[in-house]
Amino acid sequence: ARNFPALINNTTIDYFARWPQQALYAVAEHFISRFKLISDEYKNNIIEHMAMVHESTNFYCDIYMEKMRRKAYATPKNYLDFIHTFIYLYKQKKEDLSKQAERLNVGIIRIDEASILIQEMDKQLEIQRKELAIKTKKCDDLLTEITTLTAKQTERKSRALEKKQLVDEQLIIIEKEKHDAESQLEEAMPALLEAQQGLDTLKAADITEMRSFANPVDTLRLIGYCMLIYLGHPSISWKDVRAVMADMKFITNLKTRDPDLFTSKQAVQLKIYLKKLEEKLDSNHIYSLLEKSERNIKLVQLMINVSRVGGSLLKFIHAIDNYMDKYRETKPKKDRLLSIQNDYENNLLEINRLENSIEKLTNILNDFRKRFNIAMEDKLKFQNETDIAIRRRTAAEKLLNGFKSEILRWKNELYSMKQYENELIGNCLLSSAFLAYCSPFSYEIRQELLYNQWKNNLNDKNILLTKNFHIQNFLSSNIEISEWISQGLPADEFSIQNGILTLQTNRFPFCIDPQLQCLLWIQQREKKANLKILSMHDRDFLKHLELAIKYGYPVLFKDVDEYIDPIILDILSKNIQGDSTHQYVKLGDKYVDIDKNFRMYLTCRLSNPILSTLHFSYSKVINYTVTLKGLEEQLLSSLVKIERRELEEMRETLIQEIFENQQQQKLLEDSLLRELTTSTGNILDNTELIETLENTKTKVNEVIQALNLGERTRQDIEKLRDTYRLAARRGAVLYFSLVQMSIINSMYQYSLNSFLTVFEYSVKSSQTNIKLNKRLQSIINTLTYQIYCYGTTGMFEKHKLLYSFIITIQIELDQQIINYNQIDFFLKGNLSLDKSLTIKSKPIFNWLTYDAWHHCLYLTKNFPEKFQNLLINIQENYHEWKQWIEYDQPENSLLPKPYNDILNNFERLMLLRCFCQNRIIFAINNYVTKIMGEKYIIPPTIYFDSIFEQSTSQIPIIFILSPGSDPTNDIQKLSERKNHIRKINIENGITGNDEQKSLRILAMGQGQEKFALQALHTAQYQGTWLLLQNCHLLLPFLNELEKELEISTKSHVIILNYSN
Structure with a gap:
C-alpha cells in the first residue's frame, strides 16, 4: 500500500484478523447443537473446549515460530475440519461400538442357549440310557452265547484247517523222503550189481582152489573173513571160511543176500577187516592219497595179481561197503518216513471227526444269530435316538469348553465398551484435535498440546477420557502399525503419528520430508497399487496426473517447494463435483472423471519451507522431520545389519511374521464371531458349523501361541540389538548436531542419506575387536570424528x-x-x-x-x-x-x-x-x-583428492566461494591426475583446444542454460568432467540440472558456485 497509494485511494481494504472467541463459539455451537447423538449436558463444555483448542494452537504456532523458526497456521479451515472430524469420528466410533456390541451379545446368547440345552438334555439322556442299557444287556447276552459258540466253531475250524495243512505237508514229506532214500540207494546199486555179475565169472575150480588152502596168505584170509561177516556168520575163522565156501550155493548166497539185513555192527566189523586188507595190499601206502573209487580199483588189481577169485570177491566186498554207507545214510530217513506215515493216517481220522462237530455248531449258531439280529435291530433304533441327543449334548459341551475363554473375553469387551462409550466424547475430541491441528508441529509440541493443554482442559470440564489415552491406540491398531513398520515407516511414536495423519486426514497430505522417510514409506506402501511418482517440474506431469485421477492410481509429487502449481488446486482442495454415481474434478481447462481410489501425496525435501496459509488450507501439512529416537532406531538397524546381518534379517522377518499373525488372529476371531452369530436353526444340529468353529478356534490358539513365541523371540533379539544402541545413539546425536548448524546458516543442509553413507563408512572402517565394548568404543570414536570431518568440509x-x-x-x-x-x-x-x-x-x-x-x-x-x-x-x-x-x-x-x-x-x-x-x-x-x-578444534585439511573420493557421477561437488578465491586451477590439476588426455572440440563458448584435458569449463550467465545442458550431455556421453562457474546467477536452472543428474548414470559433474 505504501508503494502503491492508488490501492488505498481506489479500493476498500478489509483486514481479516483471527476469529475472535465469540466467533469460535458460534461456529461450534451451530454444528454441535444439531448433533443429536450427544447429550445436551456435554454440548456447552464441548463447544468451549473446541474454542480453547483453536486458540491454544494459535498460541503454540507463535511459540513454534519463536523456538524453531518454523511457520504454522491454525486457519478457520482447520477449525471447521476439527468440528466435522469430531462429528464424523464420534458417529463412526459409536456405530462401530454398537455393531460390535450387538455381535458380541448374539454370540454370548448362542453360547448361553447351549448351556441351557445341556441341562435339559442331561435329564432326557438319563432316561434313554437306562432303557438302552436293558436292550444292550439282552443283545450282549445273546452275543456272549454267539461269541462262545463262534469261538468253539472257530477253534475247531482252525484245528481242522491246521490238520489239513499238516496232512498236506506230511504227504509231501513222505513222497520226498521216500524218493530221496531210494535215490541214494540207487546210486550204490550199479556197483553192487556189477560186483554181483563179477561173481558169475568165478568157476567152481576157482572156489575150490581158494578153499583148498590150509594156510592162505593174509589177504585171502581177510577176504574170507569179510565174506563171513557179510553172510552174517556167527564166528570168524579160516575154517569157517572153508566151510562156507564148500556150500554149492556160496555164490548164490552172496548174490541173493538182502543188503538191508546187514547190521551196523556187521558194517563196522567189515570196515575193520577191509582196512587191514587194504594195508596188506598197499603196505607202502602208495595209493592212500587217491580218491576212494580209484584206490579200490588199484587194490582190486593188486588182489587179482594174488588171486583172481580174491580180486572178484574184493570187488564185491567194496560194493557191499559202499552200499552199506549209503544205506546208513538213508536209515534215519526210512525210520522217520514210517513215523510220518503213521501220523498221517491218524490225522485223517481227526479231520473227519472235527468236520462232523463243526457242522453241528453251525446249525446252533444260525439259530442264535437270528434271535440276535431281531434284538439288535430294536436296540439300534433306540440307539440312534440316543446318539442324536448325545451328539447335541457333546456339541453344546464343545461350544461351552471351546468358547470358555472367548466368552470371558467377549463379556470383558462388552464391559469395556460400555466404559469406552462413556469416554468416547473425550477420546474423539482429542483425536479430532490431533488430526486437525497437530500435523505441522514437532513431537515435543504435539505432546504438549495433546497430553497437557487439551487433555487437562477435558479433565477440567469433566469430559471423560480413557486413562492413559494414546492417539495411536484410538486411531489405529497394532496390526495396522505393524504393517506400516514392515513397509519401512520408523517405529517411534512421532512417525506412527505421522502415518495416522497421512492416511486418516480428510485432505491430501503435504509432507515436510527432508530425510525422505515419508517418500520411502509411501513408495513401499503404494507399490502394489501402481504408484506414480511425479514432479511439478516434469513437462508431462498433467498427463500422468489425469490418468491417475481417472483410473484411481495413487500419485506422489516429490520435491514440492513453496510454490504449488495453481492448476492442481481444485484437486488439492478436493473440489469434487457431480453426484454419487458420477463425480469429476477440474484439471486445468477440462473436467476429469475421478475414481474413488485416487490418492495424492506431496512431499517437500526442504527442512524449513516457507509455507503460506494456502498450503495449510488446501492440504494437510505434516512434519516428517526425523526425531532423535526415530533416527536412533534407524541407525541401530543399519549398524546391526553391518555387524550382525543375520540378526537384523531375523528381526525384519520376525516383524513381518508378527504382522501376518496379528492380521490372521484378527481375521480368525472375527470369523469365529461371524459364523456363530449368522448361523440359522438349531446350532447344535449343524455339525459342519461346529467343526468349523472348532477348527477356527484351534487356529486362533495356534496363532496366539505363534505370536507369544514371536514376541519372546523379538524381545531376545531386541536385547541383543540393544548392546549396539550406544553407537546408534551417538550417531543420532551427531546428526542433530549437524542439523542445528542450519540455524547458524541456512546453507548448512545435510541429507539423511548422505549422513547414513558416512555412518556406514565409519562403522566399516573402524578398528575391529572381538570384545564388544571395545568394538563399540572404536565405532563411536571413528564415527564421531568422521562426522566432524564431514560437517566441517562444507562450513x-x-x-x-x-x-x-x-x-x-x-x-x-x-x-x-x-x-x-x-x-x-x-x-x-x-x-x-x-x-x-x-x-x-x-x-x-x-x-x-x-x-x-x-x-x-x-x-x-x-x-x-x-x-x-x-x-x-x-x-x-x-x-x-x-x-x-x-x-x-x-x-x-x-x-x-x-x-x-x-x-x-x-x-x-x-x-x-x-x-x-x-x-x-x-x-x-x-x-x-x-x-x-x-x-x-583443529579442522582437517581439505584435499581435493578426498573430496573426489566422496563424490559420484550423481553426487556433484559444490564449492561455496568467498570473493577472491578460485579453485579452478586445483580442479584442473585434479582432472589431470584422475583422467587421460583426450581430444575435445570447442562447443558454444566452452573453453578448450584441440588436445585438451578432460575438463570442460562453462561460466554461467543469462541464456547459458541450453549450452550447460548440452555440455552436460556431452560430458555424460564422453565420461568427462564439467565445471559450471557462477551458478548463483541461475539458481532456478539448478532444479533442472538436479533432475538431469538423477536420471544420469555416467557423468561426473563439478559445480562451482560463486557467492559472497
Whole structure:
C-alpha cells in the first residue's frame, strides 16, 4: 500500500484478523447443537473446549515460530475440519461400538442357549440310557452265547484247517523222503550189481582152489573173513571160511543176500577187516592219497595179481561197503518216513471227526444269530435316538469348553465398551484435535498440546477420557502399525503419528520430508497399487496426473517447494463435483472423471519451507522431520545389519511374521464371531458349523501361541540389538548436531542419506575387536570424528569451532552430564536482569560488574547443587576471586576453592561466563579439547583428492566461494591426475583446444542454460568432467540440472558456485 497509494485511494481494504472467541463459539455451537447423538449436558463444555483448542494452537504456532523458526497456521479451515472430524469420528466410533456390541451379545446368547440345552438334555439322556442299557444287556447276552459258540466253531475250524495243512505237508514229506532214500540207494546199486555179475565169472575150480588152502596168505584170509561177516556168520575163522565156501550155493548166497539185513555192527566189523586188507595190499601206502573209487580199483588189481577169485570177491566186498554207507545214510530217513506215515493216517481220522462237530455248531449258531439280529435291530433304533441327543449334548459341551475363554473375553469387551462409550466424547475430541491441528508441529509440541493443554482442559470440564489415552491406540491398531513398520515407516511414536495423519486426514497430505522417510514409506506402501511418482517440474506431469485421477492410481509429487502449481488446486482442495454415481474434478481447462481410489501425496525435501496459509488450507501439512529416537532406531538397524546381518534379517522377518499373525488372529476371531452369530436353526444340529468353529478356534490358539513365541523371540533379539544402541545413539546425536548448524546458516543442509553413507563408512572402517565394548568404543570414536570431518568440509572457518562446541554439548546432554537449563544460562545469561533493581541486589565489590553480580545471583538461585554458597564464598575469599578474574587467561587458571574441585567442565564455562565473557571463545576451545580431544578444534585439511573420493557421477561437488578465491586451477590439476588426455572440440563458448584435458569449463550467465545442458550431455556421453562457474546467477536452472543428474548414470559433474 505504501508503494502503491492508488490501492488505498481506489479500493476498500478489509483486514481479516483471527476469529475472535465469540466467533469460535458460534461456529461450534451451530454444528454441535444439531448433533443429536450427544447429550445436551456435554454440548456447552464441548463447544468451549473446541474454542480453547483453536486458540491454544494459535498460541503454540507463535511459540513454534519463536523456538524453531518454523511457520504454522491454525486457519478457520482447520477449525471447521476439527468440528466435522469430531462429528464424523464420534458417529463412526459409536456405530462401530454398537455393531460390535450387538455381535458380541448374539454370540454370548448362542453360547448361553447351549448351556441351557445341556441341562435339559442331561435329564432326557438319563432316561434313554437306562432303557438302552436293558436292550444292550439282552443283545450282549445273546452275543456272549454267539461269541462262545463262534469261538468253539472257530477253534475247531482252525484245528481242522491246521490238520489239513499238516496232512498236506506230511504227504509231501513222505513222497520226498521216500524218493530221496531210494535215490541214494540207487546210486550204490550199479556197483553192487556189477560186483554181483563179477561173481558169475568165478568157476567152481576157482572156489575150490581158494578153499583148498590150509594156510592162505593174509589177504585171502581177510577176504574170507569179510565174506563171513557179510553172510552174517556167527564166528570168524579160516575154517569157517572153508566151510562156507564148500556150500554149492556160496555164490548164490552172496548174490541173493538182502543188503538191508546187514547190521551196523556187521558194517563196522567189515570196515575193520577191509582196512587191514587194504594195508596188506598197499603196505607202502602208495595209493592212500587217491580218491576212494580209484584206490579200490588199484587194490582190486593188486588182489587179482594174488588171486583172481580174491580180486572178484574184493570187488564185491567194496560194493557191499559202499552200499552199506549209503544205506546208513538213508536209515534215519526210512525210520522217520514210517513215523510220518503213521501220523498221517491218524490225522485223517481227526479231520473227519472235527468236520462232523463243526457242522453241528453251525446249525446252533444260525439259530442264535437270528434271535440276535431281531434284538439288535430294536436296540439300534433306540440307539440312534440316543446318539442324536448325545451328539447335541457333546456339541453344546464343545461350544461351552471351546468358547470358555472367548466368552470371558467377549463379556470383558462388552464391559469395556460400555466404559469406552462413556469416554468416547473425550477420546474423539482429542483425536479430532490431533488430526486437525497437530500435523505441522514437532513431537515435543504435539505432546504438549495433546497430553497437557487439551487433555487437562477435558479433565477440567469433566469430559471423560480413557486413562492413559494414546492417539495411536484410538486411531489405529497394532496390526495396522505393524504393517506400516514392515513397509519401512520408523517405529517411534512421532512417525506412527505421522502415518495416522497421512492416511486418516480428510485432505491430501503435504509432507515436510527432508530425510525422505515419508517418500520411502509411501513408495513401499503404494507399490502394489501402481504408484506414480511425479514432479511439478516434469513437462508431462498433467498427463500422468489425469490418468491417475481417472483410473484411481495413487500419485506422489516429490520435491514440492513453496510454490504449488495453481492448476492442481481444485484437486488439492478436493473440489469434487457431480453426484454419487458420477463425480469429476477440474484439471486445468477440462473436467476429469475421478475414481474413488485416487490418492495424492506431496512431499517437500526442504527442512524449513516457507509455507503460506494456502498450503495449510488446501492440504494437510505434516512434519516428517526425523526425531532423535526415530533416527536412533534407524541407525541401530543399519549398524546391526553391518555387524550382525543375520540378526537384523531375523528381526525384519520376525516383524513381518508378527504382522501376518496379528492380521490372521484378527481375521480368525472375527470369523469365529461371524459364523456363530449368522448361523440359522438349531446350532447344535449343524455339525459342519461346529467343526468349523472348532477348527477356527484351534487356529486362533495356534496363532496366539505363534505370536507369544514371536514376541519372546523379538524381545531376545531386541536385547541383543540393544548392546549396539550406544553407537546408534551417538550417531543420532551427531546428526542433530549437524542439523542445528542450519540455524547458524541456512546453507548448512545435510541429507539423511548422505549422513547414513558416512555412518556406514565409519562403522566399516573402524578398528575391529572381538570384545564388544571395545568394538563399540572404536565405532563411536571413528564415527564421531568422521562426522566432524564431514560437517566441517562444507562450513566457513568462523563456524567450525561452534560446530565442535555443539557436538560436545550434545554428547554431554545425551549423557546427562549437563542439562538444557545450564545451556540456556550459558547462552543467554540472567534474562531477568533489570537496571532498576533495588540497592540490595547491587554488587558488594567495586571490581565486580553489575552483570557479573546478577549472573552470580542467578547461579545461586537456579543451580544450588554447586553454586548455593557462591556469593558467600566471593565475600569470604574476595582476594582470590579478584585475582582469578584479573588473570590474562582465567580459563587456564585454577578456580578459587572449592570450585576448582567440584565443578565439571561445563560448569566452569558457566562460571567464566559470569565474570570474563571476553574469554569465552578460549574457554570453549579448552572445553572441547578436554571432552573430545585436540583434533576437534583443529579442522582437517581439505584435499581435493578426498573430496573426489566422496563424490559420484550423481553426487556433484559444490564449492561455496568467498570473493577472491578460485579453485579452478586445483580442479584442473585434479582432472589431470584422475583422467587421460583426450581430444575435445570447442562447443558454444566452452573453453578448450584441440588436445585438451578432460575438463570442460562453462561460466554461467543469462541464456547459458541450453549450452550447460548440452555440455552436460556431452560430458555424460564422453565420461568427462564439467565445471559450471557462477551458478548463483541461475539458481532456478539448478532444479533442472538436479533432475538431469538423477536420471544420469555416467557423468561426473563439478559445480562451482560463486557467492559472497
